[in-house]
Amino acid sequence: MKDDGSGHFNFVINFSQSKTKINSVLKMEKINGYDIPSKEEIKNEASRLEALAKNTIGISNVKTNIDLTNYIFTVDLDFQKITNLNAVFLKLKNSKKIDPTITTDYFTFADKKFIRNQKVPIKALYDKLKKTDKEVFENAKYTSVYKFDSTIKSFSNKKATPSKSNKAIKLNGSVINVINGNEKIENTITLN
Known part of the structure; x- marks a missing residue:
């Protein structure tokens, strides 16, 4: 996040x-009642996501990278305002016909508060x-890193760790712990 409210999202x-297991799954047509996409269908979905983001006001420099050897998927983009980033999530939700009551305003930034x-x-x-679907989350981990132009004055999530420069903050954890409410990903970060 830059001080003016613009930023970069990765x-x-x-x-x-899990690449050995994924390679085996990709040879099947269905698993646990789900259709298995081909590598071409995965690439097409990534292109659709990229186009969706590119066609959002305030979003630029959108790039997706699909590594179908190691199964690492990356989305990079720049936003003019944090509301533009939330708009991408809203478009994605709507395109997937996800429950309309689920909100997508994951981030806010105002008055030096992220x-x-x-x-x-x-x-x-x-x-x-x-x-069988729940098992996917058992060993899943997450890492979130937020970087700023200004130094961090305070933050609410005590599991987060600020950098030496105090211009970034990192949070690691277990996805299953977040699901079960034992860990939180929420954080209010006040900047100097």
């Missing part, structure tokens, strides 16, 4: 530790999954 999903919200009812969504 999102990475890394399935490299807020990461978690308004998605992830536990309720998780509880609706079949047992």
